[in-house]
Amino acid sequence: MEFSELIKTATVESVLLSCVGLPAVKGTLCITSHHLLLSSCPGGDSQPGTLELWLLIRNVDAVEKRIAGSSGTITLRCKDLKVLQLEIPGMEECLNIASSIEALSSVDSVMMMYPFFYRPQSLKLEEGWHLFPLEQYFQRIASQTSQWRLSDVNRDFTTCPTYPPTVIVPAAVDDDTLQKAARFRQGGRFPVLSYYHCKNGTAMLRSSQPLTGPNRKRCREDEMLLGTILDEGERGFIIDTRSAQAAKQARMMGGGTEPKSSYPQWRRLHRPLERGRPLQESFIKLVEACNDTSINMDRWLSRLESCRWLSHVKAALSTACLAAQCLDREEASVLVHGAEGTDTTLLVTALAQVILDPSCRTLAGFQGLLEREWIEAGHPFHLRCARSAYSHARLKQEAPLFLLFLDCVWQLSRQFPFSLEFSEHLLLTLFDNAYASAYGTFLCNNEKERCLCKVRESTHALWAWLNQPGEKKKYLNPLYSHNALVIWPSVEPQSIQLWQGLFFRWIRSSQYLDEAWAEVQRLAEGGDPPVKESVESRLSRSLSDPAAQTENGR
């Protein structure tokens, strides 16, 4: 396929771009393989135009066109939730532009995506890809206990296609047992170590559901694997992220739960978390409500309630707290799983670690956590983040689990403003990049696919860009000070807030809040005058792709 075949009209003059909170600008619109550009020409033809828009087409979630007379309006609803309007003179041009954007934004082949073409001069391709090797993480554990070992049983992805080649497993269990246990778990996701709680030697494991099935099948190897984790007389907890009923129903489909009789030392707790389509619909409804500026107070509160997003935030935080509580307070090991073990499972294990482990709360530590517990752990980003809240396309496997995780971390940062080394800005950037990115970090669904597509060899890592000294500063929390304690959040409804910085990012002006943040930075850093940034420059920057800055710098 050639991109040029998809581009019906490459440039149009005198296009009016408008966006809430910004003055409208007129300029030349240009479509490239991956970007939508608009440059205004304030100084006449002789002067180079100012770049007003640099939009990654992959970021476009929905294209709506309206023709009136000889011109047309295209509304672009983006995955990062901003909404742009283009007024295009000429009906044909308008239709051509719209269908070109539609075609380009729905290219589904990973290797055709922008990260495979993006080559910034300031970064090297291999940079940032091997910052957080599992070996290194394992060494930390190995220095405390010999109970665990690294296994490369999955080196060719045959034991479990969605696990990374190396995983941490109980030292007493050999690879052969692992392979057999894998056959008893959906998708081969046998129990592996997610987190080792150094304070008391307890462990958090994760897996997928056991394939108990209607005939109550058992697997000696799986039972043994879990058995070795607990000493005699010790108790462990299995946190199932489905309701007891849903788990029971899953048995009819060949899945199920660990029955008490076969896993006598484990106590099962059901904590249903929303996933899949209902979660995506919750996201869609919330964004709809946020964009409806005509509603009154009662309507707003009732829509906020009925979309249930905040209920999901509360449930996720509560379940993560439960897991953390088992480890830290009950001094018991925990196994977390739902069905596939790639969604709510990771939400809970990753969140519990932010709550428990101070080393996950640094900028580097948090990146490591994302690598380990989301990316390498096989959260299917490509499927889950294919579409965002505006898309009219029929839902396939989209679900904003990762966004829910980021929201929960934001709630933690609000309740413990000194305990996270990174700022809200990082969480927003991660959200943006998970849905559309110039970097390869969130591409594909698992490590196996990443290997096949040669993501590590052919794209740049987001971390490489984020960790450049000049860039990094933007993501740091000036109030951070190391907090060795567990950060137990309040999960009372009064303590949980809607994440305005994300859901209203493009709807309300944040000028006064930004000024307050600048003031906080100034005070925290000892009183240098704040770096004044005009509102206009801030808004126009936020409109463009982060990559634009690097590219313009050339």
Next chain:
Amino acid sequence: PHHVRCVENVKLLDRYTNRKAANGTLYLTATHLIYVDASAEVRKEIWILHHHIATVEKLPLTTAGYPLLIHCKNFHVAHFVIGQERDCHEVYTSLLKLSQPVKSEELYAFSYNPKMSKENREIGWKLIDLKVDYQRMGIPNDYWEITDVNKDYEVCNTYPPEIVVPRAANKAVVIGSSRFRSRGRIPVLSYLYKENNAAICRCSQPLSGFSARCLEDEQMLQAIREANPGSPFMYVVDTRPKLNAMANRAAGKGYENEDNYDNIRFKFIGIENIHVMRNSLQKLLEVCEMKSPSMSDFLTGLENSGWLRHIKAVMDAGVFLAKAVKDEKASVLVHCSDGWDRTAQVCSLASLLLDPFYRTFKGFMVLIEKEWIAMGHKFSHRCGHLDGDPKEVSPVFTQFIECVWQLMQQFPCAFEFNERFLLEIHDHVYSCQFGNFLGTCHKEREDLKIFEKTHSLWPFLLQKKQELRNPLYRGFTAYKELQPNTLPFSFQFWCGMYNRFDKGMHPKQCVLDHLAEQNEGLNDIAVINRFDLPKILNLLGKSCAQSSSVAGSWCSSSLNKADVNIWISTPLIANFRG
């Protein structure tokens, strides 16, 4: 001398956690209920001012004993369990009596003695001088004058002796207009926007009925309009819902007929009445008290309470006024029924939006003195200071304070003070510890001799400025007029107010405190003395000892003269120059 009652073996239940209940001793002094937790490793005390107690309930017997549930006006909820029925009943009846004094002389302010010299006490009362604020607005000028026409309260007994009216309105016009306005509350100036001469004026509803007219009242409005030559018209804003205003016509009251007044634009802004607000708050508090509610329970309850809808209505009205004055350059006359509830909310909010002075410590005090205290907001009735008609109680002032907090959320750098300052003021509106909020109007406060017998709150707050200031404040000139976003999502539930005593719900680390401390350096932070309980109990027989607000949150030592001189001479006067 009051006998200190003491009950041992009292449990205090924690509403939210399943933590073991505290066990301790309950003391009833002349002014406070004090609970000392004996089971805690660190000595913990809870102080509840009797005046803060809204309701006391005996609940059905439990295995642990006889429960006593206390709701406070500052939203503190204390759930005690007392071992003996007789003790429980005794505490119950004592608290009922102590929390609902019958006579004004029984109020705390009349016995509160911070050991301050008479001289300093008087200086304290002179701290806020409304004339100085009118001067700041440029009044008197060609159009406006300060008149003492009400010096004997003959025009209006709920207005202060000195009021600001248009120069063009002579005594006959003033008197005539007063006869046509509910309780004689004629149109007077609230705020003059110096930049363009547009004014905000306030009054009560006209006694227009279905067709009555009053020439002097029409002349009064004309005078107000003409005091702003830049605008051909003025707004008359009735802050009631239209239906309520129409119903009043049948009782010979009502609203202005546009045909009878030249060049007015009449507008209704539907803010509900005190009864609706009281019920709304009641519902909100029930939501706040739910035991482990789900997110849906909470949001549905919040919606059904209507509380945020009412807050938004007040804010919308304030924004309308500010815009009319600033953008349309038009004067506005505001009223509701009596012009002392909704009118006070809306006028003070508009001033706060228009003028950065009111966002300073001193300015905010002036604003409350001017629009609420002087203009006769009936604090005594609305706050239920004395045993009286419960239907007169309404959280009108609380709503104003919340609107200010909502603005702070949107403009974190625009206010000199922080949330705690708002909470302190809110506490003291109910505490009756200081004279400012006693009674219902200026005349009544004179009759009560509060200026001779009680202390003013403001110097005490200024003394604690360090802990009440906002470290992010960018100074007087950083922001002029504020234009808040009033879309529904901009209004948040104020956990710090309505769940203030449920510490577990609040952010575990406070950014503003941290920044304030960091920038304090070696500055002298107001010293907070912890109460020494045995000593206080000793003192209680003699005089009603020291001061305290709630829950032992602060306890000022007696002001010494040096302190007083410092706050009089430097920061306050300086603020006026801004």
